[in-house]
Amino acid sequence: MERLKGMLFGAFIGDAFSLGYHWIYDTEKLKAESSKLNGYITPSKDSFHFGKRKGDFTHYGDQSLLMLKSISSNQGFSIEVFKTHWITYMSKYEGYLDHATKESLNLLDGGTHYGSSSDELGGLARIAPLVFYHFDDPHLEKFVEKQTRLTHNDEFLIEISHFFVPLLLELIIGKPIKETILSLSQGSPQLKALVDRVIERLNDDTCEVIKDFGQSCSSRYAFPAALYLMIKYAKNFEEAMRQNVLAGGDSAGRGMIIGMALGASIGYSHLPEDLIQKLNAFELIDGFTQRKKI
Numbered sequence: 001m002e003r004l005k006g007m008l009f010g011a012f013i014g015d016a017f018s019l020g021y022h023w024i025y026d027t028e029k030l031k032a033e034s035s036k037l038n039g040y041i042t043p044s045k046d047s048f049h050f051g052k053r054k055g056d057f058t059h060y061g062d063q064s065l066l067m068l069k070s071i072s073s074n075q076g077f078s079i080e081v082f083k084t085h086w087i088t089y090m091s092k093y094e095g096y097l098d099h100a101t102k103e104s105l106n107l108l109d110g111g112t113h114y115g116s117s118s119d120e121l122g123g124l125a126r127i128a129p130l131v132f133y134h135f136d137d138p139h140l141e142k143f144v145e146k147q148t149r150l151t152h153n154d155e156f157l158i159e160i161s162h163f164f165v166p167l168l169l170e171l172i173i174g175k176p177i178k179e180t181i182l183s184l185s186q187g188s189p190q191l192k193a194l195v196d197r198v199i200e201r202l203n204d205d206t207c208e209v210i211k212d213f214g215q216s217c218s219s220r221y222a223f224p225a226a227l228y229l230m231i232k233y234a235k236n237f238e239e240a241m242r243q244n245v246l247a248g249g250d251s252a253g254r255g256m257i258i259g260m261a262l263g264a265s266i267g268y269s270h271l272p273e274d275l276i277q278k279l280n281a282f283e284l285i286d287g288f289t290q291r292k293k294i
Helices: 002-021 027-032 059-074 079-091 099-108 128-134 140-149 155-172 177-185 189-200 206-213 219-232 237-246 251-266 273-277 282-291
Strands: none
Touching: 002 059, 002 128, 002 155, 002 237, 002 251, 002 273, 002 282, 027 206, 027 237, 059 079, 059 128, 059 251, 059 282, 079 099, 079 140, 128 140, 128 155, 128 251, 128 282, 140 155, 155 177, 155 189, 155 219, 155 251, 177 189, 177 219, 177 251, 189 219, 206 219, 206 237, 219 237, 219 251, 237 251
């Protein structure tokens, strides 16, 4: 329960920590703001998330919270139930609507379970409540694939999901991050090439490495960047959050993936208490953890 809860809260912290800086690509501008990177901030007027408060989530975190509510109300994950909840919620969503959401809303109205062809990491990043609730279910990877394809029907992102879920399960039972990533990557030549590239750059400047990998939302850039940050800062959750934001770009998508992995690795009691308590959805998330019998 300690590591599972860490995984769940780690994801939401990762998103909320990035909220005020999400999609800023100018790393010099971010560096100038680095003294403020010790907690949550309210997005500025020129932010994609203007109108939200510190401790809120981006559209990624909001969709993950939606999944949490959907699973809770249904006492388990159902693609039909989640699809209905997702369409209802995102059709009226007042926050930022990305391309994948807009395209998926049109496609899903036709009765399919397959949304946009987007390969953005955000489609996978919302899975923490699903892993928390169904961690011991043999259908977990299928559930994750279904929820991902609902809005991000991309084969490489699905391949990443079949790597990332086993990684989380290994971390939840106490396996070390770097060694587990290296071991699991052996099953996919494409992922092994990414991991090898990550390992080669661990001693380099973090910001420059992420720029080289790519700061944008595509999983082809964002996932190796997330792996880099979770390996390099495996023992320092808050520094991983800070460095992720300072690297610029899609810090929220990366932050949720990093938060899940590091939270699963270190456990709930080792997450920064201030960041847990200042999540505006803390009581809702905490209530979800208490209703699941483990």
